[in-house]
Amino acid sequence: MSKLPAGTLYRGREGQWSWVAHRITGVVIFFFLLVHVLDTSLVRVSPEAYNVVIGAYKNPIMGLGELGLVAAIVFHAFNGVRVILIDFWKKGPKYQRQMLWSVVGLWAITMIGFSIRHLPIVFGGH
Amino acid sequence: MSTTTNDAASIEAPRSGRIAPRYARTPGGKGNFEMLAWLFMRISGAILIVLIFTHLFVNLMVGDGIQAVDFGFVAGKWASPLWQVWDLVMLWLAMLHGTNGVRVIINDYADKNTTRMTLKSILYIASLVIIVLGTLVIFTFDPCPAGAPADLLADFCNA
Numbered sequence: 202m203s204k205l206p207a208g209t210l211y212r213g214r215e216g217q218w219s220w221v222a223h224r225i226t227g228v229v230i231f232f233f234l235l236v237h238v239l240d241t242s243l244v245r246v247s248p249e250a251y252n253v254v255i256g257a258y259k260n261p262i263m264g265l266g267e268l269g270l271v272a273a274i275v276f277h278a279f280n281g282v283r284v285i286l287i288d289f290w291k292k293g294p295k296y297q298r299q300m301l302w303s304v305v306g307l308w309a310i311t312m313i314g315f316s317i318r319h320l321p322i323v324f325g326g327h
Numbered sequence: 328m329s330t331t332t333n334d335a336a337s338i339e340a341p342r343s344g345r346i347a348p349r350y351a352r353t354p355g356g357k358g359n360f361e362m363l364a365w366l367f368m369r370i371s372g373a374i375l376i377v378l379i380f381t382h383l384f385v386n387l388m389v390g391d392g393i394q395a396v397d398f399g400f401v402a403g404k405w406a407s408p409l410w411q412v413w414d415l416v417m418l419w420l421a422m423l424h425g426t427n428g429v430r431v432i433i434n435d436y437a438d439k440n441t442t443r444m445t446l447k448s449i450l451y452i453a454s455l456v457i458i459v460l461g462t463l464v465i466f467t468f469d470p471c472p473a474g475a476p477a478d479l480l481a482d483f484c485n486a
Binding site (some may be wrong): 235239240242243255258259264271274282284314318 | 369372373376377379381383385387388391393394396397398399401402418421422425426428429432453457460461464465468469472475476479480486
């Protein structure tokens, strides 16, 4: 085994992709947050203005957008726990790859549960 | 006669003397801001998981989910100081967490000084506006505005 260079955790492979995904989901969530504060602020304009804009969140296309948003948030949250464990748990760096697949598995289970509840609400028939 | 000595007491402790600027770990006297920012991301992230997962569950999973969200729904939530404080803490932590994250990304990819400073200026101004706006909205919200149609308001406005 060659001596590992200091200060590099992933050196490519799955871990590096998790880092890319964490950045992309983070940016997506941040831009939604800016819009979300603005749309919520319409409660100070009038009940009608708020209801019209929030009504846009209820059509099926936006419903799929919410699915994507929640998918991004859940990944960012679970992978964030993994990052914290890598930084603070003694064995975190050693098990970072196993923890990534745990994150992906928990993410899939959470998203199946969310979809079962959310999609019927968005597409009617609930 | 000689002024040099091998006395161990005369050997300076590591890094106790003047350190050439190019070797200083925090050039420009920025202190430990980056370490505090790193720590803040971990602490705020852990808290935000609880705040946002609950927020999503209450607003999207319970009852009729997104279909139930309207002005009366917001008024009903913010009638409770718990949800006011909840949303306020969520707003501040999420905005600071997101702003710092985007700041790091800008620092990573924007090589030109002017590009980096321009992007970060836009970021900080936008974040400040959103935080101030959101905070004002939570604290100045009127759940029962005068003259609004009764059917758009929460039940307690018409009681």
